[in-house]
Amino acid sequence: MEHEQSYDLATGRGLMACPKCDALHIEEELELGETACCTRCGTVMAKPRDGAFVQLIALAFTSMVLLVGAVFFPFLQVSAMGFGNASSLFDVALAFADGVLLPLVIAVLAMIIGLPIARAFLLVYVLAPLAQGRPPHRHAARAFRWSEVMRPWSMAEIFVIGTAVALVKVAGLASVHLGPAFWAFCALIFVNIASRAFMCQTSIWDAIEDAGQSVEFHGKPRKAKA
Numbered sequence: 001m002e003h004e005q006s007y008d009l010a011t012g013r014g015l016m017a018c019p020k021c022d023a024l025h026i027e028e029e030l031e032l033g034e035t036a037c038c039t040r041c042g043t044v045m046a047k048p049r050d051g052a053f054v055q056l057i058a059l060a061f062t063s064m065v066l067l068v069g070a071v072f073f074p075f076l077q078v079s080a081m082g083f084g085n086a087s088s089l090f091d092v093a094l095a096f097a098d099g100v101l102l103p104l105v106i107a108v109l110a111m112i113i114g115l116p117i118a119r120a121f122l123l124v125y126v127l128a129p130l131a132q133g134r135p136p137h138r139h140a141a142r143a144f145r146w147s148e149v150m151r152p153w154s155m156a157e158i159f160v161i162g163t164a165v166a167l168v169k170v171a172g173l174a175s176v177h178l179g180p181a182f183w184a185f186c187a188l189i190f191v192n193i194a195s196r197a198f199m200c201q202t203s204i205w206d207a208i209e210d211a212g213q214s215v216e217f218h219g220k221p222r223k224a225k226a
Helices: 052-072 089-095 102-131 140-153 156-170 180-198 201-210
Strands: 015-017 024-026 044-046 076-080 083-087 175-178
Touching: 044 201, 052 089, 052 102, 052 180, 083 089, 089 102, 102 140, 102 156, 102 201, 140 201, 156 180
Parallel strands: none
Antiparallel strands: 015 024, 076 083, 076 175
């Protein structure tokens, strides 16, 4: 447990900031099942769970499998007047590979496929040794920080919503059948929700810090995210 004499306002060592209202709190060691909430706004800042690291690793692998399937399995099948065609996201990327829309296709694939896979890989890189009780890999703090930076830009959920809106327009012109890739994206939404439920950033930062790696960033206090 951190005591009042062990924190430093200049560097933020021993302090934890609320992700909502930025109120500073003295960092304390939590037991499994305990919850640390902001005294000002009530936001949950830390909630360690037993076996959470293993569960997060399993969910990260599940995300990677779903995303790989979402790329190569058929996404939509459109049929009209006796003619039909099924295409995957990979087929779409190849279709626009030589056109002026190539930068847009690359950006969309990066947001909905590349970033989620990269974030899942970074989480496995950070959490695998911690789940086994071993010291974290080199640059684990930087890898976890990058995974948190990528989280708001992983737009699989937005892609599913946009596709559903587009189908409303297309349904009146042709018969549309959803392929397994679409349902893989839907399953990915629930996997992401479960990952957020099990995630406790403070516990991961503490585990990395306890192993001797620095988690400070340009001298600013570490800011926990609920």
